[in-house]
Amino acid sequence: MTAPTLQNDIFLRALMRQPVPYTPLWLMRQAGRYLAEYNATRARAGSFMGLAQNPDFACEVTLQPLERFELDAAILFSDILTVPHAMGLGLDFLAGEGPRFAHPVRTQADVDRLQVPPMERLQYVFDAVSVIRKALNGRVPLIGFAGSPWTIGCYMVEGQGSSDYRLIKTMLYSRPDLLHRILAINAQATAQYLNAQIEAGAQAVMIFDSWGGVLADGLFQQFSLAYTQQVLNALKREHNGVRIPVIVFTKGGGQWVEQIAATGCDAVGLDWTASLGSVRKRVNDTVALQGNLDPMVLFGTEQAIRTEARRVIDDFGPVGAGGHVFNLGHGINRFTPPEAVGILVDEVHSYSRRHH
């Protein structure tokens, strides 16, 4: 079977710093609770995991934002915690409380038991990729993703979200050997997981280091970036002769952007505290940049949304030999009015033409 030709490949071309007519755009968590149709599908699925584990439901919600908005990429509907769930940690999404693991990894015995899970346990994810890819039928590219070894490690040790990361940092500063073992297993599992997504049809992949920015300078490099590097080293960068670009996003990582770019990724994702213009100078267009609007701009007036979108585009500047993929600097908020996304897409697509 030959895959249909992509009708809109500007997202992939921007990641590879090739000329494009305008700045492509997608939004982290674009298939999510701000859309009524998402909430309806989730209600039919019964639970978050019921949604994520059913390839047809996952496909349905992945496509929903594309029906509403002229987005330039689709992203697999899933969660970064599928990998530790497959390790047997017992993921549950409690109503109003977010994800929680029944069996967090805290002791030496817990670490001794930890293994790279058989990828068959994640077959539902790879099936979702195939189903979505087929349903997209070449409309826009499909992005696969995973959490970084450090970020999924945070959830595995804390057992849930955290405001101070006390448990994993206590391990870091008292039993770094245990933490390194966890992270090495996570890196292997994540590489296998992303490679299987690529085999199933993902046309670009993104590594979410959502919590890299809570680490001290010096330790970020040892406990987060070094393991993201291991994932990158083991990734298929081509599939059926086609390049598969890799995006690394570290929330709060603006200060480390040279080092993140040096991992050999194709693009670096940034949050809104970074200036794309200054970052671009620092990395000298050796990678594309993705970002970086504050998701809260979408609660502003139409004028503010247009002004702030232009600010991001102008900060990046004339694209030339660089590459820019417009995105938010974090997932879209669940209370966002959907009309705001329409305004944003319109502004990015029209205004950015002057810089291409």
Place this chain on the structure above:
Amino acid sequence: MTAPTLQNDIFLRALMRQPVPYTPLWLMRQAGRYLAEYNATRARAGSFMGLAQNPDFACEVTLQPLERFELDAAILFSDILTVPHAMGLGLDFLAGEGPRFAHPVRTQADVDRLQVPPMERLQYVFDAVSVIRKALNGRVPLIGFAGSPWTIGCYMVEGQGSSDYRLIKTMLYSRPDLLHRILAINAQATAQYLNAQIEAGAQAVMIFDSWGGVLADGLFQQFSLAYTQQVLNALKREHNGVRIPVIVFTKGGGQWVEQIAATGCDAVGLDWTASLGSVRKRVNDTVALQGNLDPMVLFGTEQAIRTEARRVIDDFGPVGAGGHVFNLGHGINRFTPPEAVGILVDEVHSYSRRHH
């Protein structure tokens, strides 16, 4: 009355980049819940505000960490929310929930009512400064402090702590005029408040911009830094012929350090994501730096505490014409074992001598 001569002025000298024999050290929130004696005093006071509003209790807890540890500065026991409380917003500390305002500032009518409060309403703070200064009797310098206009604005609009700052950012992106009015009032109130602390005996002052780092690049400068600058412009920088150094601390502000330094403050406080060595090069020793150990290091082994303290000191490097005040990059965690602080003080004082 002449104030007694300071027995230990190395904190003040380090802030002014004068030669000192070792790196001085104090800890944000050093008088706090990790100390059993603090909890005992708080229980006697009945509530957080009961503690903060009684100068004798405030003095008692301010001095407690100095009895245990050889710290090089005392900091007034108080809270950044005393100022909006004096504006009539009705501060309450609910058990286990943190601060909350009965009357948050969200509408145009709320903003129309807002005024710089008469400083007499904050007399309890200035009384505490005088009482503490007298009790210190020249042992170490006393630091006064306030929140930045933006940071107290966050609490005033949100009404409590927030994880996404949705309400204040909605105001920023839809009614920036209202937010600018709030911030201008906050800047005036904060300058008067800090000047009154200086008159009462504070020997250095610190502005906590705890939430500056949630703003987008470009907007941080307009909505946070510009108002911190207004405070600085109105501050007494000398009292009775003695220089009063000013520290500006922006959590997550490492990327903006040149601009923060350009406000004319004496020192910039940094969190642990910044490298003191690189920041120092960027500001070229025009200001002293304060920070920047991750508070979670204090949950590590003795060896880890000593190693990480050395890493911070070595990253700053030979002090020369610069100035370094050792601190955490955020307030000490309530579950910190007090012995860990003793180890940290010992290591900073002994190891840092090689760099002076």
